[in-house]
Amino acid sequence: MNLDDSQRAAQTQFDRQSARYGRTHLLADTSDLDGAARGIALPAEGRALDVATGCGHTALWLARRGYQVTLADISLRMLENAVRLLEDEGFLGETGQHPAEALPYSGRSFQIVTCRVAAHHFSDPAAFVREAARVLVPGGYLIVVDGTAPDDQPEAEAWLHDLEKWRDPSHGRFLKPSVWQGLCEGAGLEVRRAEVHRLKQPDLEWYFETAATTPANRERVRKLVANASRPVREYYSLGEDDGRIVWQWPILRLVARKP
Numbered sequence: 001m002n003l004d005d006s007q008r009a010a011q012t013q014f015d016r017q018s019a020r021y022g023r024t025h026l027l028a029d030t031s032d033l034d035g036a037a038r039g040i041a042l043p044a045e046g047r048a049l050d051v052a053t054g055c056g057h058t059a060l061w062l063a064r065r066g067y068q069v070t071l072a073d074i075s076l077r078m079l080e081n082a083v084r085l086l087e088d089e090g091f092l093g094e095t096g097q098h099p100a101e102a103l104p105y106s107g108r109s110f111q112i113v114t115c116r117v118a119a120h121h122f123s124d125p126a127a128f129v130r131e132a133a134r135v136l137v138p139g140g141y142l143i144v145v146d147g148t149a150p151d152d153q154p155e156a157e158a159w160l161h162d163l164e165k166w167r168d169p170s171h172g173r174f175l176k177p178s179v180w181q182g183l184c185e186g187a188g189l190e191v192r193r194a195e196v197h198r199l200k201q202p203d204l205e206w207y208f209e210t211a212a213t214t215p216a217n218r219e220r221v222r223k224l225v226a227n228a229s230r231p232v233r234e235y236y237s238l239g240e241d242d243g244r245i246v247w248q249w250p251i252l253r254l255v256a257r258k259p
């Protein structure tokens with residue numbers, strides 16, 4: 001596999017951390033996907049491609065809805081775990097180990113493409129959206145769920161970017177809703193939903209463990225938290241909850257249709 005530096009960093013990071021993303025992880029709660037799909041007439045059946053499948057929580061959501069799922073990720077260990085998650089419920093999925101930016105599938109071959117809590121690692125999100133649009137059949141849907149950044153608060157955007165980068169250096173960038181909208185339109189997709197919801201980050205120490213953050217970077221993050229300005233604190237509802245440092249992430253739910 002030909003990988004650029006950020007793809008290689010993500011592969012190394014997630015191969016190492018795969019055990020942290022199992023059944024009990026925050027991502028096992030797929031109510032965000034239910035919310036993204038609510039009221040949208042998704043194709044009733046067919047093939048679904050879950051890009052950056054991680055430990056397979058979105059792939060399982062697709063399989064339960066009756067789609068024939070292909071699980072794709074850059075990390076072999078994550079793919080192995082994802083396949084096990086599906087098998088435990090009696091589902092079989094094909095797998096593909098490749099970057100999101102270059103999908104090795106024919107055009108017009110999937111009814112749905114999903115990508116959840118992963119695109120902020122991609123070295124080229126525009127290439128991913130173009131590829132997703134290419135492999136979708138006309139009438140097919142792209143569903144993206146990911147952390148996002150406010151359009152009108154550059155300080156808050158920079159604060160969370162720095163925090164994420166120190167916590168996990170394989171982080172790329174959280175994209176604003178307007179940027180996602182532009183990428184979809186540029187790839188010929190019609191955006192049907194672009195909503196920002198909040199998700200509680202339950203404990204900074206847990207968040208460090210998830211990424212195996214180095215002691216030096218934990219210190220840097222703690223300083224960022226301690227020195228956050230009032231507007232940043234207010235924007236993220238940054239605070240303490242039973243001695244744990246918590247905040248509210250803005251999460252984009254985006255649904256786009258290929259005409």
Ligand SMILES: C[S@@+](CC[C@H](N)C(=O)[O-])C[C@H]1O[C@@H](n2cnc3c(N)ncnc32)[C@H](O)[C@@H]1O
Nearest residue numbers: 010014052054057058074075099100116118121
């Ligand atoms: C947090 S996990 C994804 C969670 C999963 N989608 C879910 O719904 O539970 C992030 C995944 O993105 C994958 N990833 C990061 N960069 C990637 C890239 N450029 N191409 C493909 N996969 C990538 C990682 O290997 C990791 O498995």
